[in-house]
Structures are given as structure tokens and as C-alpha cells.
Amino acid sequence: MSGDSKIGPVGGIVRAGPSRRVASETAAPAHTPAPAPAADTLPAAKLTRLSATLADQPPPVDVARVAALRTAIAGGNYGVHPALIASAMLDFHGRGGE
Template structure:
């Protein structure tokens, strides 16, 4: 087996050696947790929560004219799908296209 001889087989619970403590006894004792912040600190959180709720209630912006143009093009058969253009745009969007 290569590597650290204190590690058992991968996926196994068995250990072939003793465990080591990482922290020494001279390490500083743990400090008590900080006191809770005043209620004023939660104001930004409350505001963000209200903003998120109001945005969730709104419908997404839609370009009605563009949707109407696409619907009519699909209906009359003039809408063309170009896989190479779509693939190129996807690669550019995800950073995989040539720059």
C-alpha cells in the first residue's frame, strides 16, 4: 500500500494505526460565542426578505411584441432553426467558444 500507512483501505472503517490530535494542549481555549447582535442588525435581512417576496409576486418582464412576432413566424412556417448558430451562442454563453 502506498501513502500514509495509518490509513486503512479505502471505503473501510478499519484503521491500522493510532489517530493523531491536530491541536496541541497549549492551544488557546475556545472563546465564548459572540453575543447576539441588536435587533437593528436584522433590519437589512427583513428588508431583503420583503424585497424578495415582492419580486416573487411579480410576473417576469415579457417583450410582448417579440413574442407576437415569433408566434406569427412559427404559425406561417417562416421561423427557421439554425443548430450551428444556436450551438455557437451556447458555447459563447458558457465560455467555451472561440474569442
């Protein structure tokens, strides 16, 4: 029997025969599983609540700054300084000479 014949129609693994008990399983003392942590302590639950809280908040926008930039662009007073932009990009990403 090839390994491919054990894969079920939806990608799950199908057991080819009955499960076998290993001798060490019967000799080991049975232990009770630890109780599951509360839902509030799970990282996924915390992240879900945090994402819902953030989604309900409006994006942080400085409306006055946007209005000033729109006015400057419309009036032709907004200047682009490529050297300053390039310097800021290098500072942000590192100068590469490390």
C-alpha cells in the same frame, strides 16, 4: 452511557446531568451582550422584503416579440439554425480551451 442515549425523541440534544461551571467562567468578568441589530439591517429581513416585492411584479415579457415569434412559427417562417445556436451556447459557457 453511549453518545446515542443523549439524543432526545425529536432529534434535540438532552443534557444527561446538571451543567457544570468551569473555573474560568467564574473568574472572567461579566460583560453585557451587544444589542441586537435592528430588523431592517438583517440580511434575511432584507431578502424577505425583496422577494415579496419581486413576487408582486409581473414577469418581464416582451409581448410584441412573443407575438412575432408565434406568427413566424405558425406561418412556417421561423428558421432554426443549429450552427448559430451551438456557437451561442459555446460563447455563453466558454469555449473550453482555456
